[in-house]
Amino acid sequence: MAQKRLTITLPGSAEALHNALQMLLQYGLISEKKAHSIEGKRKHEQTRKKPGKKSRWAIVAEEMVQEGLLRGKSEKLLESIRDFRDNFEIPAPVDKTVK
């Protein structure tokens, strides 16, 4: 008997792809080995397609460094933060037992 071939368009993001593969695994539509292979292949393709592409977090870091709002002043701000933390306290419960 001829085997039916299932064609699925897999999602682009790594997380969505992982979830889709997990679902296929759960329903026995794909082997674990195949799932690993697809994930690995996609990862490799994405790395290959975008050589030197900066992640959004690398861009965030660059932007913040360029802003340079606190040149030499971060320690001063951190002192006030430590002061805030040193003086912040959630009081211990009061014993209201009548003696």
Place this chain on the structure above:
Amino acid sequence: MMKYLLDTNIPLYLEDIDSPFNQAVQEKFQQLQDEDQLFMSVLSLFELYYGVALRKKSGEEQLAEHSLQVIDAIKKRFTLLPLTGKEASTFGEMKALYKDRSKKKENKQETIKKHDIDFIIASTAIEYGLVVVSNDTIFQRIKELYPDLKFENWI
């Protein structure tokens, strides 16, 4: 995908090119993937606004203004986590454990009370399944007592 809870010192180092810690934080950000998520506690805003008020009071208008801009930069780029009350029970356990351990080590009561914000940040991270990122060694000490806490120092 990794999810991190940045302590207040991390974005401050990024905004300070002259900080000895700037480069290390930059490099770590460069290693992050697009799908990684970065959060901050709303408590960071409380303490930053406190810093703004102190600077204004002491006549340091420029630093106050820059601090306000840092707050805007943080709000724009990171997801702020509110306190929901879910973290309260972890906080309670953590503080009691720390207090007990400190007494055994004969530390003064003072050392316990100054860490309430750190305990709240740590318990928020546990509640949301996040890794705390800080240059403050208190989180390593909390982790030793409370292994559920995930902590990284990127410096």
